[in-house]
Amino acid sequence: MAVTVGPPDRKSYEQVCPMATALDLVGDRWTILILRELLGGPARFQDLRNGLPGIAPNLLTDRLRRLETDGILRRLPSGGTALYAVTAAGEAIRTAIEELGMWGARMGRVGPATHDRSIRAIAMALQSILVRAGGALPQQRYVIELQVDGEHAEVILDAARPVVVVRPSIAPDAQVAVSSAALSAFLLGEPLGEASLEFVSGNEEAVRHLVSALGGSA
Secondary structure (H helix, E strand, O other): OOOOOOOOOOOOOOOOOOHHHHHHHHHOOHHHHHHHHHHEEEEEEHHHHHOOOOOOOOHHHHHHHHHHHHHOOOEEOOOOOOEEEHHHHHHHHHHHHHHHHHHHHHHHOOOOOOOOHHHHHHHHHHHHHHOOOOHHHOOOOOEEEEEOOOEEEEEEOOOOOEEEEOOOOOOEEEEEOOHHHHHHHHHHHOOOOOHEEEEEOHHHHHHHHHHHHHHOOO
């Protein structure tokens, strides 16, 4: 997809270089974190503010407008309140952002953490692990609803392409509850076991497959 970078007040590296073009589009402060949130599932403006503590509303508005102008996100009809979602061009940056996040995890935290991970950041991180799980993924497709401190994420375990999206699941194979603290600890390197999950209903085998695919043990 060819993109003409605009608007005219945007800072640009003015280089004939794909990396420079990418940074012209998503290199501004907060932009990649906005995409992190939206890659975890469609979100309303207030959802994004909740997931990005510290961002000023006017700055978030500006970043969303630019991403929409560039064809990286779009607004979906949603009963009077704008719902933002990535386009195909936005989805195409997923692997790059996942790898950037993994690189950051290896580098370690630069400063003290003040804010917890948002549910969308958790969803994206879980998917980035599952898509690399290879043979640990079950051949049978399972849908599992994670209930995380009152919010919901749907995990689709599929050997072809696992998906994690922030939304309640319709008729899942299993439902489990887990705290965001437990998931954050797991994403920081602590092992995940079935003991971390509170089984709610459904197929317990589906939950065991989820734990295995995430590199944990029963």
